[in-house]
Amino acid sequence: MDKKITVALAGNPNTGKTTIFNALTGARQHVGNWPGVTVEKREGNREHKGAAIHVVDLPGVYSLTAYSLDELIARRFILEEKPDLVANIIDASNLERNLYLTTQLLEMGIPVVLVLNMMDMARSRGLQIDPEKLSTLLGVPVVPCIASRGEGIDAVMDTIVSVAAEHKPGVSLNYGREVEHAISTIEELLQNRPLPHKATPRWTAIKLLEDDEDMIEGHDEIAQDAAISEARMKSLAHLSNVYGDEAETVIADARYGFISGLMKDAVRKPATQRVSMSDRIDRVVLNRWLGIPIFLAVLYGLFQLAFTVSIPFMDWIDAGFGWLAERAIGVEGWFGALLRDGIIGGLGSVLVFVPVIFLLYIALSILEDCGYMARAAFVMDRLMHKIGLHGRSFVPMMLGFGCNVPAIMATRTIENPKDRLVTILVNPLMSCGARLPVYALLAGAFFTAHQGLVVFSMYAIGIVLAILLAWIFRKRLVRGESGHFVMELPPYRMPTIKGVALHTWERGRSFLVRAGTIIFSIVIVIWALDYSGALEPIGRVIAPIFAPTGFGQWQSAVTLVFGILAKEVVVGTFGTLLGTGEAGIGAALGSQLGWTPLIAYAFMVMTLIYVPCMATIAVTRRETGSWKWTFFMIGYTLVLGWILATLIFQIGRLFGG
């Protein structure tokens, strides 16, 4: 016997590995233990075409990580004993999962023979596998067989002998430019030094990037080496920056990507898979690429719906106040003025928006009750991770569309105090229901054709700014590890009328109560101040600050100041100051203040961003327990709002807006 060949059998559990081992070795088997452990080690011998083949059966494993004893045994044997080749036994009917181990064997740079066992099972499941194509793509011989019937065993043996003679490893997986760069940087540092388990530098580098437990904790001489450790940390930080995921995940993804490429090219699958309705929906709405566009589309559709449906209701309320206004014409003196300008102009213009606010709340309640809200949070998780928060922060942000006060209270579920603080600080950027009247009024008056789009853009600007600022704040306020996202998904269900009504009422009630109490009183105070001529001087002092934004009129300045008390008041104040009801405000803004669509848009952006309302400020103080952060919030929103409004007005003017 001149040639001696050692072949290791590797494969997932239940792939018929033992059957193949028996078929290869016959009676000449030896059963012992792997050194130091009580895991069974089976070896056997046979002769084939003049070669003495020594077969070692490795434990059945799904991968070659450091996280189970079996996997450690398997990979140490391959690295340290350097068999001539590994016969990778694969359950052909379960090809995709089995190939994961194959990718890891290829990584080790050892010659591999792929044994496609259970071809009969694969066929009966309708899988059509092209072994030659698979062989070309993997760069290793592929031998189909049915070990239970002894079919193909001779071919397996022939291939083992020929592969051992050639000793050529298969393809080397490419992990993408960034990861490959990290690998080669570390690989270079590993050259010419003894490596654990006699591994190759490339394999060791990959394991270091994967945070492999055995490599990091088991081999101090490598992991603690100053140069290597530094290169590793730098690469890990860089990769997680670029991909927004840990290197380990990025590397695993490259393997999955490689496998799905193989499956597409070399396998034809029957397209029949029964899935439930709910799963089918989830597959689409939770999809990595479609998830966020779908979420935005849902949000947009919702606003369009709320606006379209609310128009007739708003007209009715408007007509009601119009009727009142006619009755009020005859009333003399200050009481007539209060009735006309204060109540009808001020309160009336706020109340007109009750339908659109309620419709928006109905839509939000439906989204919540049908189970989509939790999915939206999940979908946003990836994005939130990139800014250093996680999906849990997204729920309070969604709630902010209703009202920022309960939204800020909802941040209590966030465990990490820094995550929580950042989530609170950016929450006012989520457009609450109270800001909607301002958008609706101005969009309706100045952007008749694109009303829905303009209002939607306010919400979108808010979301984008919130995300951007959260990212900046998170970088400035100590960075920390943000956890992995796990979230319970409530089952999809048909929202009930009762449930939606209840949730809508919970949200909407406070708006009505506020309109009836706070807003009503503020409007009257404003009217009184205006009637006595006290407002104009105040407004004239502040107005110059807003000159660069286009809304530097004293009336605009006054509305912004009173808007801090409650954002709905902005509309009411205009109503009072311009002496007109909701329907007339737009025209009056144009004729009395000289507003253009551009100024209206800049003013909407200002209203979105500048200083949160009193209630939000109070709840921020209470929840953060800090005046410092409360004032920080007031300060940054004011400055940011002013800057953006100025930019919009000045740049817009350059383009002739």
Added chain:
Amino acid sequence: MPLALAHPGECVEILRIRGGEGFRRRLAEMGLIAGNRVRVISNGRPGPVVLETKGSRLAIGHGATQKIQVKPCVQAEEFDG
């Protein structure tokens, strides 16, 4: 194998969960602890895995699916649901 490799419809037993204390505790609160069996509902690889445990549905984020080591249940019908 990592949870990322599990098939839809498959029952898997959780072997080990890697990661920080907080992450493991959160998973434990939702019934994901070593030894428990769960049913995989869908696998959006690369993307979330949705699974069923104790009668509720959990979505496990992309990164986390790599941190949860599982093995197929011996008998596919059994799971702690």
